[in-house]
């Protein structure tokens with residue numbers, strides 16, 4: 001098929017969908033640092049982790065050596081309801097930008113939850129169900145993860161408790177109703193339903209909450225209720241593993257048409273979509289088989305890779321979760337309230353942190369008004385209303401395409417279009433009303449939140 005004209009959309013056949021997840025850790029010469037017990041600072045054992053996560057997921061979390069892990073048939077059946085997702089050639093965007101670059105995006109917004117998060121939600125819910133658990137707890141910020149997990153739990157007939165960052169709970173009532181429609185119970189966080197929530201409320205009355213705080217509450221509920229486990233929608237090794245379906249499908253579709261990307265771009269919050277998209281390509285790079293330019297894009301208002309520190313930190317504000325070695329802004333970092341574009345987690349996936357630290361990936365930060373400008377430009381040309389998170393990747397893909405116009409280089413640019421922005425219209429409204437502003441934390445702001453890093457001898 002190599003000389004065939006590339007269609008606008010490349011869809012795979014069902015039988016071309018991945019049968020195995022790809023674990024990039026297997027090909028990493030230096031493995032991501034292990035999670036540590038927050039009390040003893042010793043690596044978390046499987047047994048300790050099983051108090052919080054279900055057994056199969058603990059196995060995946062700790063497995064740094066198995067390259068391919070079979071996707072159970074039940075999960076593959078669920079995937080077939082909304083996958084394979086299309087790999088789109090952005091012909092119209094190329095034309096409008098008058099660039100010689102070839103732009104492709106992998107579109108993950110074609111499901112009701114509106115993002116890639118469903119890929120890991122169904123896997124995590126499936127393994128928990130298989131273990132005979134009754135229900136799951138989780139946190140959600142903007143609401144995409146909570147929605148995805150609600151869909152997965154509804155499908156598998158499991159109970160779900162979602163702690164939703166209070167600011168989002170109030171700003172996004174429709175997101176909340178989607179979750180409730182799929183049967184989840186949704187509590188604004190911090191709440192008085194947990195000890196850690198009450199502690200945070202006492203210390204910061206009137207707080208609009210944060211992801212780190214909602215995580216603490218969800219974990220507390222899970223460990224204090226029989227038959228419940230906690231699940232997380234990003235950051236963890238297991239989540240990147242599940243999201244490898246994005247990259248595997250992309251690679252199969254590109255190979256089919258003989259397309260080789262030069263630049264691979266993704267937005268980075270906790271790192272799961274980017275980690276999943278780049279996984280098979282990074283694997284090739286690590287094995288010395290290919291050479292790609294990987295770019296992680298993060299908000300200038302929450303710049304964990306570009307301005308954070310690579311150190312052990314708490315994953316949550318309540319400091320009850322395991323410690324992870326990652327690029328972090330400090331577990332009590334809360335982005336400025338005017339930040340509307342998602343990607344607000346203080347840390348970054350340990351896998352991506354290690355790859356970035358080794359110089360295998362570039363990171364860029366972009367300001368939110370520029371992101372929404374790119375989002376609107378893209379929506380008007382390619383038709384899709386992108387999620388603000390995804391639009392970070394759009395912005396940098398457009399920047400790179402414009403560079404190609406200047407240099408005349410015909411680079412092939414691939415980016416992850418992680419989701420749609422239908423629930424982000426308050427943010428779009430701010431942009432359209434010109435009330436959106438940019439806020440970049442000062443060095444002093446960051447120094448203050450980094451002061452709370454735990455003192456871990458091992459790292």
Ligand SMILES: *Cc1c(COP(=O)(O)O)cnc(C)c1O
Pocket residue numbers: 114115116117144145233234235267268269270271272273274343387389390418419420
């Ligand atoms: C959650 C989310 C992200 C960021 O999460 P990662 O784990 O960094 O991928 C990006 N885009 C969308 C649409 C999301 O919902």
